[in-house]
Each structure stands twice: as structure tokens, then as C-alpha cells.
Amino acid sequence: MTNEQATYRRVLRRETHAPRTIPATVVASIGVVLLLAALVGGAWWLIDEAFRDALARWYGALDAPAQLAVPIGVGVALVVCAIVLLALALLPGRRARRSRTTERSALLVDDGVIADSVAQAVARRTGVDRGRVAVTVGRRMVAVRITPTSGIPVDVGAADAAVNDVLTGIGFAATPRVSVEPDGVIA
Template sequence: MTANTATARRLLRREARATRRGPAIALAVVLTVLLLVLLGGTVGWSLDEGFRTQVRAWFAPVAAIAHTAPALLTAGAVLVALALLLLGAAVLPGRRARRTRLDARAALVIDDGVLADAVADGVARRLGVPRGQVRVTVGRRTVLIRVTPTSGVPVDPAAAEDAAGRVLDEAGFRLSPRVQVAPEGVIA
């Protein structure tokens, strides 16, 4: 493996993965606000007797409920779920709606929407239906093709699957096409 291939693979991986900037900023803002509130509460608690009595009055019902087993179990379950969510956001890779391919001459990044449009164009051309009657959704491993036929004109699902497979092979992506033909057609 050459240095250029390693660099291209690293760039492709970077383009296909989403950053965690948004969740990290949101968590930092929430923690900053909570820490500022805690700091203000601590200062108020230490300096003002009236503030202490008011805070005790606010938290008296919470303290009574907090000593029950169901409340402790619920709070624990919520905190564990939040911790698992944050851990998952930190560790699991985010995925953008993009496909990558590396060949001998170039590194290629294709958006799933562009791939779906190419498949829809190929299927519509092969079946002889207007482009607006073919909808394509690109998933992680499959391509779902929904065809609404023109009323009275039959549609061959095998031909649609063959056309989609041909477009995907030309693009160099190994996805399995699935075809759904609407039971009722549209009037042309």
C-alpha cells in the first residue's frame, strides 16, 4: 500500500463519517449552564440565610420523594440511559448518506441521493415509464425501487431489478435492489 492510497482511504473515511461536533457542543453548553447554576446556588447558599430557607422549602417535596425506592430506581435508570446515549455518541461512528470507492486512479465520494437519482433514471428508461413514477431509496445495503405504472401498462419487476443492478454495477457499488410495483397505476 502506497502513501497515496493510505491518504486517500483516510480522506474517504473522513468524508463518509459524520463529526460529533454538534452533540459535543450541546453537552458542553448544558454542563456549563448547570455548573453556573450550581456555582450561583453555592454562593447564594453561603451568603444569604433567606435563600437557604427558600431553597429548603423548594426541595422539601423532592427530598421526601427521593427517599422512596421507585424514585431512586427511576432516577438511576434515567441516568444509566443518558450515560449509554452519551457513550454511544462518543464511540460509535456517525454515518453520512454517502458512499465511497477507491480505484487505481481516483477516490470517489457519491451522495446517496445522487446514486438514487441515477438508479431511478436507469429504471425509468428501461421500463419506459416517466421519471416521476419511479422513486428510489438507498439504504445501507439495499436499494428500494418503487414504481407506479401507467394505468393499463404492465411493469416487469425483473426488468426494473436488472436495470437497477446494471446502474449499481457501473457505479461500482454492491447493493442489492428490491422492486415494489404499486398495485394501481396513474392515468397518463
């Protein structure tokens, strides 16, 4: 691997993956607020005897199941927060972009551009108005939904071939799924 290819890989990875700064900032802010609240509550507990008595009376007034439910509820809330934070940290934050490298260049294409080119090719090949072709590009699949003019049949094979031609031409592998709406629109 040449130095240029390593640079291409690094730049393309940075452009196809979302940064984690926003979730990290939110987690840090929540942590600071909770720690400050715990610090203020602990200091208040140590200084004010009336606060300790009021808290003990409130907790003592609860019946036995409710006294057990308070720590269990706090524990469940903490576990749910931990699972969400772990998911944010471990799951890849992917952007709707695809990348490809050659010996001399690196290519980064937004999924919206791929969807527009597929929709244009399908509309041209099937004779359907471009506004009636909806395309969704996923990680491994391209879903095409065609809404025909009422009474005019649409060739699904031609649409499928158009999708395959576009995807092969631009060099991105995906499985096409073409569907034609059963009810057309009146022109």
C-alpha cells in the same frame, strides 16, 4: 499500501463520516450552564439562610414517596442523558456517501446520485415516466418503488435487472428491492 492509497483512505473516511463538533459543542455548553447553576446555587445556599430554610421546608412538606421520588427522578434523568451522550460518541456518524479506491484514483459518490441513476435506468427500461420511479439508497439495500400508469403492466424483472446493471456498472454492492404499487395513476 502506498502513500497515495493511505492518503485516499484518510480523505475518503473524512468525507464519508460526519464530524462530531456540533454534539460536542452542545454537550460542553450544557455542561457549562449546569456547572454555573450549581456554583450559583451552592453559593446562595452558603450565604442566604432564608433560602436554606425555604428549601428545607419545601422538601420536608413532601410526603415520603415524593421525597424518595425526587432523587430517583434526578438519577433517571442523568442516566438517560448519559446514554444519549454515549450513543453520540460511539455510534458512527455516516454521511449519505459511498467511496471506492483504485490504484490511481479515489471515488466519492453521494447516495442521491446513485438513486437518480438507478431511477433513470429503471424508467428507461420499464417505459414508466421518470417522475413515477422513487429510489431510496440505504447502507446495504436499494429500494425502488414504481407507480405505473393505470392499466399498463410493469415488468418487475426488467426493473430488477436495470437496478443490478447500474449497481454493477458503478461498482457499489447493494441488494435491490423493487416494488410496484398495486394502484396506478391515471395518465
